[in-house]
Each structure stands twice: as C-alpha cells, then as structure tokens.
Amino acid sequence: MNKKPNFDGMSVDELWQLHEELSQILSVRLTSEKRELEKRLAQLRREKEMRQSESADVRSAPRERRKYPRVFPKYRNPEEPSETWSGRGKQPRWLTAALKTGHKIEEFVIGKPEASGEGSRRRRA
Numbered sequence: 001m002n003k004k005p006n007f008d009g010m011s012v013d014e015l016w017q018l019h020e021e022l023s024q025i026l027s028v029r030l031t032s033e034k035r036e037l038e039k040r041l042a043q044l045r046r047e048k049e050m051r052q053s054e055s056a057d058v059r060s061a062p063r064e065r066r067k068y069p070r071v072f073p074k075y076r077n078p079e080e081p082s083e084t085w086s087g088r089g090k091q092p093r094w095l096t097a098a099l100k101t102g103h104k105i106e107e108f109v110i111g112k113p114e115a116s117g118e119g120s121r122r123r124r125a
Helices: 012-058 093-100
Strands: none
Touching: none
8 A cells, every 4th residue: 555645744735636636536436336336226127127027927917805705693682683793803892791791602692593494305316
C-alpha cells in the first residue's frame, strides 16, 4: 500500500485539489457499480418473468375452493327449536347458559330420524 500522505504539511489548496480528485474517482466508480447492479437487476427481473410465465402456463385455471361436506346440527334448543348447533366452533349462548344452570349437553342432542321404509327394501342377490 501507498504511504499515508502527510495532510498536516499540505496547504488548503492542495487538500482541496485532493478532495476534488477523490470526489471524481468516487463518482466514476459509483456510477460504474450502479450500472453493473442495474444490469444484474434487469437480468433477475427477466428470469423472474420467465419463471412466472412458465408457472402461469402450468396453472392457467384459478384454483377452486375445496368443497366441504355439509355439517348437520347435533344439538337443538328446546325452548327455541330454530336455534341449533353442529357441535363445531364456539358453543352458542343458549347452550352455555343451559349448561351453567345444571343441564347436561346430552339433553339437547337431536335424535336421529328413524329410517322409514328401510325394512321394506329388498336386496337383489
């Protein structure tokens, strides 16, 4: 490496000249480095666009929502039969209040409808 210049022995004019030279060198280097970075960024953008166009070809149709099976109610409020609960999620207020008063959740279970006519069907062998 070069020897450290003696700044104390330099005049203000010499220091100013050195400052201007350094500023110009820095400016040139910074602009060239900026150009290189912009080239690299443009190249990365092109690569990204190519990947996106390839992946868009693969999945051109938007994904459809998954169909979930219908969940039937399992519990019914005897005081208000239109109020039901499937047993999923947060318990409804009417059920919470009833459980606090001493009722059991089994009291609110909706009975399974008996299969009518199942015995009358015949199987073909």
